[in-house]
Structures are given as structure tokens and as C-alpha cells.
Amino acid sequence: MTDALLWLSFGGPESPADVRPFLENVTRGRGVPPERLDEVEQHYQHFGGVSPINRLNREAMDAVRAALAAAGIDLPVYFGNRNWHPMVEDTVAEMAADGVRSALVFPTSAYGGYSACRQYDEDIARARESVGDDAPDLVKLRHFFDHPLFVSAFADAVRAAAADLPEGYRLVFTAHSVPDSADRAAGPPEEGGRRYSRQVAEAARLVAAEVGADGFDVVWQSRSGPPRIPWLEPDVVDHIEALHADGVRAVLVCPVGFVSDHLEVVWDLDTEAKEKAEELGMAFARAATPNGDPRFAELVVELVREHLAGAEARKLSDFPVGGCTLNGAPCAVACCEPVRRPAPAQAGQGRPAS
Ligand SMILES: CC1=C(CCC(=O)O)c2cc3nc(cc4[nH]c(cc5[nH]c(cc1n2)c(C)c5CCC(=O)O)c(CCC(=O)O)c4C)C(CCC(=O)O)=C3C
Numbered sequence: 610m611t612d613a614l615l616w617l618s619f620g621g622p623e624s625p626a627d628v629r630p631f632l633e634n635v636t637r638g639r640g641v642p643p644e645r646l647d648e649v650e651q652h653y654q655h656f657g658g659v660s661p662i663n664r665l666n667r668e669a670m671d672a673v674r675a676a677l678a679a680a681g682i683d684l685p686v687y688f689g690n691r692n693w694h695p696m697v698e699d700t701v702a703e704m705a706a707d708g709v710r711s712a713l714v715f716p717t718s719a720y721g722g723y724s725a726c727r728q729y730d731e732d733i734a735r736a737r738e739s740v741g742d743d744a745p746d747l748v749k750l751r752h753f754f755d756h757p758l759f760v761s762a763f764a765d766a767v768r769a770a771a772a773d774l775p776e777g778y779r780l781v782f783t784a785h786s787v788p789d790s791a792d793r794a795a796g797p798p799e800e801g802g803r804r805y806s807r808q809v810a811e812a813a814r815l816v817a818a819e820v821g822a823d824g825f826d827v828v829w830q831s832r833s834g835p836p837r838i839p840w841l842e843p844d845v846v847d848h849i850e851a852l853h854a855d856g857v858r859a860v861l862v863c864p865v866g867f868v869s870d871h872l873e874v875v876w877d878l879d880t881e882a883k884e885k886a887e888e889l890g891m892a893f894a895r896a897a898t899p900n901g902d903p904r905f906a907e908l909v910v911e912l913v914r915e916h917l918a919g920a921e922a923r924k925l926s927d928f929p930v931g932g933c934t935l936n937g938a939p940c941a942v943a944c945c946e947p948v949r950r951p952a953p954a955q956a957g958q959g960r961p962a963s
């Protein structure tokens with residue numbers, strides 16, 4: 610019996626006064642230098658202290674409610690976040706009070722890895738523990754980076770963005786960088802198929818194949834943490850410089866690592882990467898994220914149906930199906946063990962503005 614769907618996301622500030630406490634929630638115990646937090650705070654304050662992420666999630670949830678109703682699936686949809694209100698602990702308490710005994714959980718990340726998957730498992734476990742004996746069973750839905758609806762929404766977005774560019778543009782996929790050590794720890798040790806960086810590269814390959822691109826690159830963005838810790842590289846802004854040096858004059862950036870135009874997209878890509886391209890005299894376009902595409906709601910309904918009907922997973926890659934677990938259990942034994950966090954950096958070691 611499934612009584613509800615829980616939409617589980619990252620969360621973001623909705624007023625200037627929310628920004629610092631939000632950032633402190635995100636980075637607690639993670640060794641992110643205070644200089645980096647000051648810099649990121651400015652990105653949020655640049656947009657009036659409001660991240661678009663909660664609004665975009667609410668819009669997507671409304672589309673999912675309509676799509677569920679159209680499919681004849683009667684499930685209320687609840688909204689909970691890891692880092693900002695509505696907090697998942699409060700939402701799960703509300704679900705318990707409403708009599709929900711068992712719910713599916715849609716995490717707003719398509720991928721495996723610690724930050725994109727296991728940390729959402731931790732959120733589920735923490736929320737259930739805070740609610741206690743009445744907490745509903747929570748079944749997290751699977752990774753969907755290789756779902757045909759996810760891939761085709763991005764492929765159409767790339768085609769639309771290409772209309773603004775001259776011939777010969779370079780197609781560049783981006784996703785949030787993570788520490789190399791976290792990426793290596795993703796997935797059971799005996800198989801690399803749940804590794805975040807490999808899944809991102811596979812999603813990029815599938816989108817590029819669908820648009821018939823000649824070539825493409827996979828790069829990373831929004832690096833955090835102390836500079837002495839290695840993270841996935843190259844950074845998108847450095848990569849645009851390297852492309853320019855190679856004679857490329859137009860770039861199409863596709864944020865395949867994200868599902869909505871939240872702050873890391875509107876700041877790191879639409880502001881920083883775009884400014885770098887303009888400074889170099891390169892044409893720049895950014896593909897839309899799938900949040901606003903009707904296929905995104907359909908995708909969620911399909912994942913729900915897969916579960917309710919025990920239907921086979923529709924997927925384009927031959928990577929193993931991952932991410933679907935009960936009550937915050939990890940995907941598999943030793944999958945995405947949280948890596949030991951480095952001690953906080955010394956003052957003055959913060960990385961310069963990126
Ligand atoms: C893999 C990944 C995703 C994709 C999967 C998913 O979508 O879940 C993602 C999404 C997001 N990341 C976001 C925001 C932030 N991420 C930070 C910091 C970090 N992200 C990391 C990874 C990821 N992050 C990591 C390894 C850190 C270092 C700290 C740590 O080890 O945990 C920080 C701290 C400041 C800084 O940037 O240093 C902020 C503010 C927002 C919301 C934006 C908005 O408000 O609109 C979203 C959707």
C-alpha cells in the first residue's frame with residue numbers, strides 16, 4: 610500500500626535573512642572555508658536573497674499532481690527539503706499526522722553518488738528517526754539519469770538553445786563538481802556503474818547522441834571546499850577559456866547534472882560562464898533544465914508506476930538500476946560510504962572568487 614509521494618529536494622533561501630542560516634545548514638561539518646561561504650552568500654544576495662529552487666519545485670509538484678490525476682493515480686504529494694523550509698523532518702511529521710503509513714520519495718537528483726543520492730537517504734533516515742514510531746515507510750525512487758524522458762527533455766533543450774548559435778558550436782555538459790574521493794567511493798566497490806561521474810558522462814553521451822552532436826565535453830561547476838582537496842575537473846569557466854584557445858567561437862552549455870534552473874545554474878552558468886564567454890568574444894547559449902518540461906512530470910509518474918505496477922524500468926543505458934531503497938538504506942553494501950571530511954581550512958586558504 611502506498612499512500613503518498615514525498616518530493617525531496619535540496620531547499621533554498623526565500624529571503625535575504627534566510628541566506629546565511631541556509632548556507633550553514635548546507636555546509637555544517639563539511640569543511641567549507643568561511644571565505645567560500647561569504648562568496649556564495651553574495652551570489653544569493655545578488656538575486657535578492659531568494660533562490661528560485663523552492664518555487665520551481667512547487668511548480669513541478671503541481672504539474673506532477675495534474676499528471677498523477679490524469680493517470681488515475683490517487684496520491685497526495687508532500688514537499689520536504691534537506692536544507693531549508695519546508696524541512697523534511699517537519700514534512701514527514703505532517704505525513705504521519707495525516708495517517709500516511711507508506712510513501713514513495715522522489716529525490717530531485719537523477720544521479721548516484723554521496724551528495725546526489727546517499728545524502729538523500731540520510732535525510733530520509735533522519736526524518737523518520739525524528740518522527741519516531743509513527744513515521745511512514747519511505748521508499749526512494751531510482752536514479753533516472755538514463756530515463757528516455759529525461760534524456761529527450763535535455764535533447765530538445767539543446768536543440769532549442771542551438772538555434773541561437775552559429776554553426777560549429779561546442780556542446781559542453783556540466784554537473785556539480787564533487788570531491789574526487791567522494792566520487793571514487795560512489796557505488797559498490799566491485800562495480801563503477803553507480804559512480805556519479807560515470808553516470809553524468811553517460812547521460813551526456815545519451816543526450817549528445819539524441820541531438821546527433823559531432824562531439825561534446827563533460828565538465829564540472831560550482832566547486833566548493835578547501836582548494837587543497839581535489840575535486841572533479843575541469844571547471845566550466847576554465848574550459849571555456851581552453852576552448853577559446855583552441856579556436857572555438859561558440860559554446861552551448863547543457864546543465865545535465867541538474868533538474869531545475871536553481872541558483873547554481875543562474876549564477877555559475879548564466880552569470881559567470883556567460884560573462885567569460887562574452888569577455889572572450891564567444892557566442893554563448895545555455896540549454897534549459899527539464900523542470901518546466903511536461904515530460905518531467907510524466908517521468909515522475911512513470912517512476913511511480915514502475916513501483917506500483919512492478920513494471921520494468923525504462924532506461925537507455927546498461928548501467929545498473931540504483932538508488933531505490935527503503936527507509937534510507939544505502940543502495941548496496943558499501944555504496945557511497947560518506948568519505949571522512951577534511952579538517953576546516955586555515956584562514957586565508959580560501960579559494961579566490963571563481
Ligand atoms: C552533486 C551535487 C548536486 C547535484 C545533486 C542534487 O541536486 O542534489 C548539488 C546540488 C545543489 N547544490 C546547491 C547549493 C549548494 N551546494 C553547496 C555545496 C556542495 N554541493 C555539493 C554537491 C552537489 N550539490 C558538494 C559536494 C558541496 C560541498 C559541501 C558538501 O560536501 O556537502 C553549497 C555550499 C556553498 C558552496 O557552494 O560552497 C550550496 C549553497 C543547490 C541549491 C541551489 C539553490 O539554492 O538554488 C543544489 C540543487
Ligand SMILES: [Fe+2]
Binds near residue numbers: 785
Ligand atoms: Fe551543491
